[in-house]
Amino acid sequence: MSSGNEPGATPPPSDAELERMDRDALVRLGTSLDGVEIVNYPEPWPVKGTRAEKRAERAVALSFLISALAGVGFVVALIWWPWRYQPPSNQDAHFLYSLYTPLLGITLGVSILALATGVLLYTKRFIPDELAIQQRDDNMGQGSAELHRKTILAQLADAGNRSTFARRSAIKRSLGLSAGMLGLGTVALPVASLIKDPWDQTDTKESLWHTGWQQQFPGEIVYLRRNTGIPDEISLVRPEDLDAGGMETVFPFRESERGNHEALLHALRRADNPVLLIRLRPEDADRVVKRQGQEDFNFGDYYAFSKICTHVGCPASLYEQRTNRLLCPCHQSQFDVLQYAKPVFGPATRALPQLPITVHTDGYLIARHDFIEAIGPGFWERPS
Known part of the structure; x- marks a missing residue:
């Protein structure tokens, strides 16, 4: 078919004629331009x-409704389900x-899966299965002409009309409800992490x-304890327990927790408690650069750093002895132990907080006091 630019071809309609054409006429015109052949x-x-048709419509609406109900369940579980240990x-x-x-994983997963299922069912059952062949050019680098823009918009509108979406109120309402609930869950998830007030019970x-x-009181002894896998088994750490490197x-x-199963288990499971105790090799210890104000936080060759990565809170649990670097496996942040565990690679921007340690008179390693800075990733009340 002629494109309108060849000799003897029918000239394209003027702008005024285009404005007078309805959608059907524009669709027919669009299919006749540029060698379009509609196969099916x-x-x-x-x-x-x-x-x-009604069963297909109900199936799509049911998928969207299930997605909406699962989204509601996710928000309810996130906010009101008992989450404390x-x-x-x-x-x-x-x-x-x-x-x-x-519950969080199931409800969010079902919501997303049901929404995707509904979209796929609607596409398969109601969107016209058009098969067309068209030869196009770039209009000599000028992009699509007004004629082509008009006709392609008409074709898209015609496809939407043929899909009958406008008259299927059950699908529209259920889709809107599903998208709304999933969107609410998406908003609630990051907001929920900001609910805790850092100034609550500050001391x-x-x-x-x-x-x-x-x-918990002046003079209390807080020991360094390893996790043996048995909460009630107390295994304290002596300096000679670790080899160099x-x-x-x-x-x-704490001795006050001995015999208290709940307190002992909570100490092992509390998210901000894990600390990495490292014994440097003598030749490495001589090259340590200490952080200002924390020059006495170590005990000889022993250094203790928070295990919580300062990027997004993953466990920075991999220690490379040869390079004296701590690695976080989540996003590949690396911290140099010989330079107060400051970040030297990856997205983390803050050094791992250092726990001040010493040895008690009974020969076991203890914490002199708590960290002097908040651990983990940043939050809105912290200046860095």
Whole structure:
């Protein structure tokens, strides 16, 4: 078919004629331009209002409705489900607590899956299955002419009309509800992480400014304890327990918690408690650059740093002895232990906070006091 630019071809309509054309006329004009050949353009439902069509519409609406209900469930679980740790001895409360994370994953996953299923079903059942062949050029580098823009918009509008979306109110309402609930969940997820007030109980270990290493009263001894896998088993750390170049994860222990299963388990599970205890090799210890104001935080060759990465809070748990670097496996941040664990690679921008340690008179390693800065990633009340 002629394009309108060849000798003897029908000249294209003027702008005034284009304005007078309805959508059907523009569609026909668009298919006649530039050598378009429509191979197949069947109606999805040639006979309107059949039972099969109504079943298809209900299936799409049901998918969107399930997505919306799952989105509501996600928001409810995120905000109101019991999320604080409960010991196994309290069976009912522990059971509800153990469902918190699975519920978040299931409800959010179902919401996204059902929304995607509804979109796919609608595309398959109601969008016209058009097959067309068209030869186009770039209009000598000038882009699409007004004629082509008009006709392609008409064709898109015609495809939307043929999909019958405008008259399917059940699908539109359920889709809007689904998208709204999923959007609400998307907003609630980051907002929920900002609910905790860092100034609440500022002077206690429950504040974002402090950790489980904080002394509960003046003179309290907080030992460095390893996790043996048995919460009630107390394994304290002596300096001779680590070889030069060795590393171990330790947690706080108080004599007042001995025999208290819940307190011992909580100390191991509390997110801001893990600390990396590192014993440097003698030749490496001589090259250490200490952070200003923290020159006495180490005990000889022993250095202790928060295990919580300052990027997004993953465990910076990989220690490369040869280079004396701590690596966070989540986003590849690296911290130089010989330079107060400052970041030298990756997205982290803050050094790992250092825990001041020493040895008690009984020969075990202890924390002199809590960290002097908030650990983990930044939050809105912290200046850095």
